[in-house]
Amino acid sequence: MVLAVAGMTFLVLPLAGLLVRAPWSTMPERLAEPQVLEALRLSLVTATIATAVCLVLGVPLAWLLARVPFPGRRLVRALVTIPLVLPPVVGGVALLLVLGRRGLVGQWLESTFGFSLPFTTAGVVVAEAFVAMPFLVISVEGALRAADLRYEEAAATLGASRWIVFRRVTMPLIAPGIVAGAVLCWARALGEFGATITFAGNFPGRTQTMPLAVYLALETEPDAAIVLSLLLLVVSVAILAGLRDRWVTSA
Secondary structure (H helix, E strand, O other): OHHHHHHHHHHHHHHHHHHHHOOHHHHHHHHOOHHHHHHHHHHHHHHHHHHHHHHHHHHHHHHHHHHOOOOOHHHHHHHHHHHHHOOHHHHHHHHHHHHOOOOOOHHHHHHHHOOOOOOOHHHHHHHHHHHHHHHHHHHHHHHHHHOOHHHHHHHHHOOOOHHHHHHHHHHHHHHHHHHHHHHHHHHHHHOOOHHHHHHOOOOOOOOOOHHHHHHHHHHHOHHHHHHHHHHHHHHHHHHHHHHHHHHHHOO
16 A cells, blocks of 8 residues: 555656646736647647547557467567657657658658658657557557457358448447547657657647647746646646546446
């Protein structure tokens, strides 16, 4: 019990510090500043788009890892989870080497389509999706492995096609896992810093998300950094409590 209380204190005390040191008297004025609202809007938009990208790419990948045996599956699973332990700055450097203007793929994109990802809003989405997708893949793969295959086999025996089985049987079974993974993915994308600043830069209105705005404000105006941090904390807690408790705990 003592160790549990110590662990809770270790996690909660820094967050309480934000509340204690927050400049409450000037909070409304600081929250209404255009750069704060713009950074918040950009963070919410890019995190949501990145989560959508992760859903489109991550669910099939999780299905492949959970249901399709193939040589090297363990290696593929390890590669998929590397962004979980890879320093985000290293991830940003890797993205630059592949998708930068002189990167392996980025050079071809610019010469063929005249399109460059680094230091753009799309680059923010790419960086956030890169670091956040493993959370979705792991969650969905776990849900697929835990799903009872007898329901799918029964539906197939009754003549249902693979698509119908997936849509009418498998998806409802793994829906809580997908939602949980999407929520974790969104929260991770919302708080992404290292890969974003390395790959997309820190340009207000274009690539400056809330974590980047906090970093910039901390160097010049600590009170503003506290306000931004508190706002990001409130948004994160509200989303996690509102979605995860509704869809995961109730399930």
